[in-house]
Amino acid sequence: MTGVGPAPLDPSPTVGTEPKPLTVIVPGSTAVGQYLRDLGHFRGLIWVLAVRDIKLRYRQTALGASWVVIQPLLSAGVLGFVFGKVARLPTDGIPTFLFVFCGMVAFSCFTSAAGRAAGSLLGNTGLVSKIYFPRLVLPFSTAVSVLLDLLVSSCVLAVLLFTTGVTPGAGILLLPVWLLLLLALAQGFGAAAASVSVRYRDVQQIVPVVLQLMLYASPVAYSVRAIPARYQDLYHLNPVAALLEAFRWSVLGTPFPGSWYLAYSATVCVATFVVGALVLERMEKTFADVI
């Protein structure tokens, strides 16, 4: 062919400079060590896909990124009206809108993380069937856009706090912990749902319903004190409940959740994350054949 001659146009710097990685392909799942190594190698892709999703979300919308602000304000308004004004459920003495918006910030962080992660495999069919990368990259990449949304809605929350004159105490320092636990729960749930949805598309229909139910079963628009004492244990089986209380404790200074409830929530969150990630990692070898 034509280009056999001297030095090619762009001599490859990668060839021969660093020790070559050895990849072993055998039936069944990849060794965990190799999987983690790959995940490290493809960490850049998490970021790239996240940027793609963020760019795409508000392209060809008239209001653009301001939807990030409008959406939680709208849903907080509706929920506050229904639960606070119509049903008159207690809000621990905090102005209804502020109370609900605060819950909404944490809860929508959970639902959008879970929902986006659950759709991440089927939403990238082309990639899954044509390119190798550890598939955990896909749910992980959705978390970035969730964090960005969270950042924006936190700013709105800060403005609301300032105008209503509520000053958070030292508890605010623990805020990232609650959010991280919520994200872990959402990612674990989302990764497992995404894995199953590759074979059974039904999951795509179930996930929004489950998340919708959780909105009513969690103290988003009402205080846990609206729940009769004998149902408190049952109510707190929902791991989101104690975390929302903790979140509001950090921001608004409402009562701290029962420490057993909180310990239980934290355990469930971490366990869900690990199990969800493992489910995806075990199942990912079959994705390309089924998707």
Place this chain on the structure above:
Amino acid sequence: MPTSSEPATAVSVRGLSKTYSITPAHARPISIGEAITARLRRPLARHPKELFQALTDVSLDVQEGEAVGIIGRNGAGKSTLLKILSRITTPTAGRVEISGRVGSLLEVGTGFHPQLTGRENIYLNGSILGMKKKEITSHFDSIVDFAEVHRFLDTPVKRYSSGMYVRLAFAVAAHLEPEILIVDEVLAVGDAEFQKRCLGKMGEVTTQEGRTVLFVSHNMAAIESFCARAVYLSAGQLVSDGPTRATIDRYLSDGTRGDRTAPGVWDFEDLERTQPDARKILVGLEVRSTEGALTDTILMGQGLRLDIRTRGLHLPDDVVYVRINTQSGVAMMSFETVMKQLEVLRTVPDYDLVTMTIPGLQLAAGSYSIELTVVEGRRSGRRALDHIERAAEIGIAECDVYGSGYKVSPNGPCGVVFADAHWEAWRDGSLVARSFGSDGERLRPAPGLGLSG
């Protein structure tokens, strides 16, 4: 470059097999509800699974810096092999060891998003293919040059013409610089001019020092020019491995072929099928002229009748396919029994003869092969029941189709098909020159042009 005297092994494949279990379409639950009800109705029943062996015990060693072509017919397992090497799917048995960074290109434009601009897609696609951001930035200008999309860099690619889209996609992929490059049939895109440039770029890539390339293509000329060595896969098995020319010859001479018992008469009774579960529905084939005379050769432009002898064929539930291929296996045209409404005059248990008549075959002179396939009912997953790769050979002889002595040959620059045309030349609205019709008669001037001539 480390100058070790003997090159190390870049890819080592040992006893690789891949089995797909295919559940027949009617038995496969597609929702959890269906799966549960089926399970409740018959708790112990197992799905009637069928196994499909895509690859069987393939072993292969590729040295560092070697370019190896992989050839074989559709369904021979080439893509499955590449998918396993690219780690998209796992083998059922065997072991592969790869030393070095792998870049695989099973499709151009994977991950391209129509809403994003050309610039954004270059970065996105590059990262998906495994390039670092720095690498993409350093190649950015040459990618844009190669794709010739300077003016449209900030336009969403959904507004690109399909040619621009493919050019950009290939340009990004061509700048991938892993130690081991796996390429599947990406050259089959774009116009002739662009294909030529892609081939040039491929040549550059394969000859770059230290680069190991595995290259699947149906383009034998491309395989021959880039790869010193080729392997031939057939029905999931590695049939031949060696110098490219020898492997290609083996490939071209292979395939299930009918026995010619008399001019124009081909027999498949004793033919071993490559597909293990094939039913011998196809019994024989007679090639005839439209007048009904048995023949091996027709003249260009003449018609053809194929009498396909069958056993246990159920029309219209089963579908018979006829394909006319060139000698290198490129499909020229294909026909199937469902392409026209089939009127059933009388219901019979099965059919023993199916004939197909082509009134005029507009193929250039050369030799062609006829491929026959019988596919099971239109509803249940289109499974091939019987298939014969080279059921018969037909020759098409040169003939003065235009009545002018002009020759159309498939090896020349004229293409493989031909059609009639006539020419006129005009000056100031009056006809000054015109061609003759193929029957020697002067054609009337084209309507709508100038005066009445």
